[in-house]
Amino acid sequence: MSFTPIYVVDGARTPFLKARSGPGPFAAADLAVQAGRSLLLRQAFLPTDLDEVIVGCAGPSPDEINIGRVVALRLGCGQKVPGWTVMRNCASGMQALDSAIANIQCGRSQLVLAGGVDALSRAPLLYSDAMVLWFAALMQARTAGEKARHFLKLKPSALLSPVIGLLKGLTDPVVGLSMGQTAENLAWRFGIGRGEMDEFSARSHQRAVAGRQAGAFGEIVPLVDGDGKVYAEDDGVRPDSSAAGLAKLKPVFDKPYGNITAGNSSQVSDGAAWLILASAAAVDQWRLEPLGKIVDSQWAGLDPAQMGLGPVHAATPILQRQGLGLNDPDLWEINEAFAAQVMGCLRAWNDAGYCREQLESQPWGRLDENKLNVDGGAVAIGHPVGASGARIVLHLLHALRARQKRRGIASICIGGGQGGAMLVETL
Amino acid sequence: MNHHQHWRLERDDDGLVWLSLDKAGAAANALSAEVLDELGQVLDQLDLYPPKGLIVRSAKAAGFIAGADIEEFTRLDTPEKGRQLVARGWNLFNRLAAVPYPTLALIRGHCLGGGLELALACRYRVAVDEAGTRLGLPEVMLGIFPGWGGMKRLPELVGPQLALDLMLTGKTVDARKAKKLGLADLCVAPRVMDASARGLVLSGRAPGRATGLKALFNAWPFRNLVAAKARQQVAAKARPEHYPAPYAIIDIWARRGGNALLAPDLVDGIVASPTARNLVRVFFLQERLKGFGKDSDFKAQRVHVVGAGVMGGDVAAWCALRGMTVTLQDQNLDRIAPVLKRAAALFKRRLRDPRQARAAFDRLIPDPAGHGIPHADVVIEAIFEDVAAKQALFRTIEPRLKAGAVLATNTSSLRLEDLRPVLRQPERLVGIHFFNPVAMMPLVEVVAAENADATALAKACAFVRQIDKLPLPVKSAPGFLVNAVLAPYMLEAMRCVDEGLAPETIDEAMLAFGMPMGPIELADTVGLDIAMAAGKQLAGGAEPPRCLLHRVDQGQLGKKTGQGFYGWAEGRPRKAAAGKPPAGLASRLVRPLIDRAGRLVAETVVADAELADAGVIFGTGFAPFTGGPLNYQKNAG
DSSP states (O other): OOOOOEEEEEEEEOOOEEOOSSOOSSOHHHHHHHHHHHHHHTSSSOGGGOSEEEEEOSSOOGGGTTHHHHHHHHTTOOTTSOEEEEOBTBTHHHHHHHHHHHHHHTTSOSEEEEEEEEEGGGOOEEOOHHHHHHHHHHHHOOSHHHHHHHHHTOOHHHHTOOEEHHHHHTBOTTTOOBHHHHHHHHHHHHTOOHHHHHHHHHHHHHHHHHHHHTTTTTTBOOEEOTTOOEEOSOTTOOTTOOHHHHTTSOBSSSTTTOOOBSTTBOOBEEEEEEEEEEOHHHHHHTTOOOSEEEEEEEEEEOOGGGGGGHHHHHHHHHHHHHTOOTTOSSEEEEOOSBHHHHHHHHHHHTOHHHIIIIISSOOOOOOOGGGBSTTOOHHHHOBOHHHHHHHHHHHHHHHHHHTTOOEEEEEEEETTTEEEEEEEEEO | OOOOSSEEEEEOTTSEEEEEEOOTTOSSOOBOHHHHHHHHHHHHHHHHSOOSEEEEEEOOTTOSBOOBOHHHHTTOOSHHHHHHHHHHHHHHHHHHHTOSSOEEEEEOSEEETHHHHHHHHSSEEEEEOSTTOEEEOGGGGGTOOOTTTHHHHHHHHHOHHHHHHHHHHOOOEEHHHHHHHTSSSEEEOGGGHHHHHHHHHTSOOOOOOOOHHHHHHHSTTHHHHHHHHHHHHHHTTOOTTTOOHHHHHHHHHHHHTTOGGGOHHHHHHHHHSHHHHHHHHHHHHHHHHHHGGGGOOOOOOEEEEEOOSHHHHHHHHHHHHTTOEEEEEOSSHHHHHHHHHHHHHHHHHHHOSHHHHHHHHHHEEEOTTOTTGGGOSEEEEOOOSOHHHHHHHHHHHGGGOOTTOEEEEOOSSSOHHHHGGGSSSGGGEEEEEOOSSTTTOOEEEEEEOTTOOHHHHHHHHHHHHHTTOEEEEEESOTTTTHHHHHHHHHHHHHHHHHTTOOHHHHHHHHHHHTOSSOHHHHHHHHOHHHHHHHHHHHTTTOOOOHHHHHHHHTTOOBGGGTBSSSEEETTEEEOOOOOOOOTTHHHHHHHHHHHHHHHHHHTTSSSOHHHHHHHHHHHHOOOGGGTSHHHHHHHTO
């Protein structure tokens, strides 16, 4: 199967805003619109020249269910440009890119705006089943008296214990493990210690801070809210982060003796990331100067309880197909859902038993960590689920160009037991 | 059945008559004498074969009925003609209200003045829920009153407080509001308007009318309380010697049951008053300004504004409000962000619908890098007043402009001829000069430099109309029209301060003259540094007033620093009680303004006296009932 390379014309993302208490300042579509309008503004073509808009979003809010179309219209793409939404949990943004690639490769589209967004701070609270049944019965009540009597049956405990939508989303519905518990599985399986995880996490912050100082995040378009407040940078990055400081945090998933804490996990964030993908013909037609191209992509499935190893399963076939060793790409982005999860991927590639049983290959050796997440990852920057897959592809291209390097792989683990990976090249 | 010139009758299978107004030779419907006479004939005809119901509607795309034919107001040279005009509509609409079959007005688009009075004479009203639908009785803005039954029927329908509020302010309401107020029986989408009209007119439903407290306030003696309160509220805004009409409206409602024919002296007084004549003149001046936008079919979709200060930011926000995609450039995002805050408040206030407000916010794009220039149809420079800086900017902008784009400067004090030599096509630069606050001020001066490109000027005027402002073509000369006439007026006021008069007394003299704001408060509002600079440029070498020099030296620049001639708190001046202005003070102050306006006409900075009057009224709020400074001078003999 041959893969026609698809050009990445340009890209932009919002700063990732850490969810603190209560809903954040922007709805998901607001985030996507603010980053998207600035990105489109600097193109030679108009928003109406796009063939389609594809958005990955793991949790669109009820008034933005097909957020892809909502955003396309709000960006001024006009009524004739279709917009749609894809969902593959943490890889929704990467899925949007892959869907765009597929449509361009088969000739349906030439120029596509694709990316991902989530505003996790605005994830809904839901009524419990008990409350839903109570409401249903209320609808059946005919007289005022019946209705009044029905109110006597209302249990305050049911009313006051909503289901937290975000926690539902972060729990595997098949094996019943939270995402953090799947990371605990990897830590246990590969013997990854708490100290190593915290060191990895502190390094993620340090790299993000250094990247910011070096101007590595040109892909960010600042946000402005209706109060004139500017949000210019990823606000979860901590210059003062240290392994010693992180060591003080309590585990949140396997209490009280687990290893995964809020500090060595990705942050719950709000954000959007976009790329403009184009065929060679569109690049010629509009005389575009692309950032690079996507030359291969791969999806893989694995045990949901080990979902964090998704990148191993998705990236390995690309390496095999392209005849590359683990350290042949110049840079790697592996989304940091959890420190233990990225470290688990590296251990798995270096584990003869794992490679034999799961990949039917020789061990791949040790991935040079100087090539990995060179400007920090989701532990520091944040993980607005749907946006992350698009962010790492975009940032990988920027990081390669900044270092005058050529080839890189971006890969992401996916709740439910999947992985996605893309091989990119600069021009 | 159809031999009328303006009305079209169709009798349908249900026995309903659909009566459509399609005034011959006009784009919009107005109730001229001919149109009313014909309506009388239509009613005669329907008396012979009464329909099951009558639905009155418009056949024009431009709306229902815009009102009476204002042209006819200009021909009321005797009291008899005035009374005849009132009687014509009053009697006809009473007749319509008394027909034995049910009647309904199907209102789509504007329904104003006489148009609403006709609708009020129908048993039912259906308002179509569209952006263009506006209902109101704005007669007061022309210095007259709703004498065709509006003063009687509107209070009966919605209660006197609301009715007086609408009649005394002239404000209009949309279809949803009309339904909420009881002015319309239904507010419906266009797709069901015909079915709704048919259903309602045949429904046998009781006609709407004010109930409860609202009905009570219509009755004696409460009516007098409402009238007294209304007189008080009007007095706070308009003096009876300047604006007699609102007082007449209250009296005719409270004492004559809304029938102006029972108060012939009031009718005669209003018709004979210069106020009505002058306000009608101002109405036609406004129409003339609107006409300047019609020479070009240019339609801007994308606007780029450079400079996110007060003017640039507000211009950008206004354009986004009016539906354009706007890119706003300044040195960095922090300078642009405060504009977005002001804009968000503007959109919320003006658009109300949160989805529309959000769309406007989406259309206003911060653009520190100037990426918007190549796509822009109009580029407006609004940076600080410095020739070199503006030239440097134009040098970078011009090569990136789209073919046919309008390149404009908002400068108020620099000569276009000095700014444009750096351009490869110098004749393309036009001035588009806005006034502060942009959202409030209707006038925009479109400035032509020597040998300016006529197409570019026509496009600029069309753009100004597109954003619903009034374009006034002026030639490039210091201060153009508006600032040039204001400067000597403010300086004269400051000389009075030098002579020992209190600022409060000076301002009071001009408020009594009919200005919306006194000259000293105006100077504080625009900023004393600006007033000083303008004075230097425009006073022809005269010494600045000492009081101005002194305050500028002290850094007391007016509203923006919290202290000028007045102390300012929360955007308002703290004023002491005004003394009684000495006799002749207002004439002395307004004299330099009038003289300068006359000179600018002579110098052809503005094409004629009418346009000078229009510009000064819409650009400064100059007492509209005078018809403008030159008209005032003419009438004062």
